[in-house]
Amino acid sequence: MxxxxxxxxxxxxxxxxxxxxxxxxxxxxxxxxxxxxxxxxxxxxxxxSPPAVALEAIRQATLDPLANRYPLFSDTAPLRHAAARYMDRRFGVTLDPETQVLPLIGAQEGLAHLLLATTDPGDTLLLPDPCYPPYLGAAAVAGLRVHTLPLRPEHDFLPVLDDVPAALSPRALLLNYPNNPTSAVASLNFFRAAAGWCKARGTLLIHDHPYAELSYAAAEAADVAPSALQADVSGRFAGLVELHSLSKSHHMGGYRVGFAVGDAEVIAALGRVKGAVDFHPWLGIQAAASAALATVPAxxxxxxxxxxxxxxxxxxxxxxxxxxxxxxxxxxxxxxxxxxxxxxxxxxxxxxxxxxxxxxxxxxxxxxxxxxxxxxxxxxxxxxxxxxxxxxxxxxxxxxxx
Ligand SMILES: Cc1ncc(COP(=O)(O)O)c(C=O)c1O
Incomplete structure (x- = not known):
């Protein structure tokens, strides 16, 4: 044969x-x-366990035949608004839910498509080393060259951006704090400096923030797990995008839900790529995520x-x-x-x-x-x-x- x-x-x-x-x-x-x-x-x-209100939202959705349809962009409005309210409450960041927020099927999915939406094959991506392994896979799928930034204990596991060769024109920098795997945290001042560096180099700053709510001293969460968007007080977040996830902070890893926030142009490009690939999370999962985002993580x-x-x-x-x-x-x-x-x-x-x-x-x-x-x-x-x-x-x- x-x-x-x-x-x-x-x-x-x-x-x-x-x-x-x-x-x-x-x-x-x-x-x-x-x-x-x-x-x-x-x-x-x-x-x-996920928050009880999230589980109840799913139960309700299973009883509603209308929840079985393909979710259109307009159907994602409740989650986009819930995410915007969360960003405001938690980080003091004001977002337009129409243009600056997009639901994801988890941050991992979001990142892979974000790279496809904002880079072209052969572009350079700055990636921390060590990093969450799927970053390398997402970069390979997008056909990117990777320039690694060592995270060393002597620099508190923060990258030294001044070490990036001046001749390099990186298309994007990907950061993640609180960090997987090192657990290191980054201050708002660090993000301000990184955002300034990216602006000067014409580089997109992507912050992957799935551990936003996992700070041990809840009272200090604002200090140890800030949003990169806090670095831009203009409200436009030009060249800045952040990925959030319900997986860790709300114990919903298997539910596959998160959201992207930031630069409206980037969010629109991501929506365009995703439009060719998926139909947003199931409405019951979206309702669960909206309910969970209104709770204080337990x-x-x-x-x-x-x-x-x-x-x-x-x-x-x-x-x-x-x-x-x-x-x-x-x-x-x-x-x-x-x-x-x-x-x-x-x-x-x-x-x-x-x-x-x-x-x-x-x-x-x-x-x-x-x-x-x-x-x-x-x-x-x-x-x-x-x-x-x-x-x-x-x-x-x-x-x-x-
Ligand atoms: C840094 C980082 N980003 C993203 C993810 C995956 O997030 P999600 O479950 O929302 O796809 C993980 C999970 O371990 C992670 O550590």
Whole structure:
């Protein structure tokens, strides 16, 4: 028989990096087969419940036959208005819900289409390293050149924009604070400087802000998790766009909903690309998101109690661990008694998963500058986090000593 399906992979698809989580899944399966109970700390998927009002909105929508139709742009008005009210209440940012807000099927979808809407193949994208891995895939799909900006502890995991070569004309800069994976936060002054830098270079500033509500000290949220849009007091947000998500702050990861805010021209371009691809989230999900955005996010104390259990336990083990002010991660450097670190974080994480059933995200999965680190997602109760640390204490950091 003639083989039909040969060579159908586009250069674009082939350029999308594979995921090390496939390796991790295999290691976890081996651990399970060997009889270990699994403590999965590898993925930042909240284990808390969405707000009750969001669930009720979905229940109501299932009873309404009109909610089953394709959602048109005009049908997204309630969510666009709810998002604008949220931005005003939370950040003091005033938006026109008609032109400066657009619902998304999650920030991940939004970013991939935003790059298609605002860049052309061959343009340069400035990306932090380490970063949320789908950024690299989205850049590959859009055919972009990536120039990485190292995030180093000596600079509080903030990029040094002055290090970007003057000859480079980056089309866009992508930032994310509170940061995945490092948990670092950025001040409004940092965003003001970044916005000024982008304006001077003719670069679009994209801020991915899914951890906006995950600041441990709620009273300080305005300081540790500002909106990049606060950097522009003109209300036009020229060259500025921000992606929000209900996944983390409202525990609705599987519902796939978020929104983009900012420069009306950028929002219109994003809407145009999305118009060729999707029909907005289901109306029930939109209603749930609108209801959730009107609530004060709950569940933060849960993440805080987990952080407070995990970080001292890692320190007691002799590891370096940042003490996060926000996000749902702990970014840690495993160290042995002689202060020697892990040279191959992927090999270490696979070994740890196989030997103990504890699944972590290896630092290198997030970029070269993540090497030597592992990321813990605070998605299990404190007692399981402590159990995980106890099990990890028995894993050799350097493979040669196995
Ligand atoms: C930085 C960052 N952006 C985006 C996302 C995905 O957001 P969403 O679920 O809204 O697609 C994540 C999820 O881990 C993330 O860490």
């Amino acid at each position: 003639t083989k039909l399906a040969v060579g159908w992979v586009s250069k674009r698809a082939a350029a999308v990096p594979g995921s090390v989580f496939t390796l991790m899944n295999a290691a976890v399966a081996q651990a399970r087969a060997a009889g270990h109970s699994i403590i999965d700390l590898s993925i930042g998927s909240s284990d808390q 569940g933060l104390e849960v993440f805080q109690s987990r952080r407070d259990a995990l970080v001292p336990a890692l320190h007691a083990l002799g590891w370096q661990a940042e003490w996060p002010q926000a996000s749902m991660y702990v970014w840690a450097r495993p160290l042995d008694g002689q202060g020697r670190g892990v040279r191959d974080s992927v090999a270490y994480a696979v070994r740890a998963a196989r030997q103990t059933g504890v699944a972590l995200a290896p630092g290198r999965a997030f970029g070269e500058n993540g090497e030597g680190y592992v990321r813990f997602a605070l998605v299990q109760p404190p007692e399981l986090l402590l159990e995980a640390v106890q099990r990890l204490a028995g894993v050799d950091l350097v493979e040669e000593r196995l």
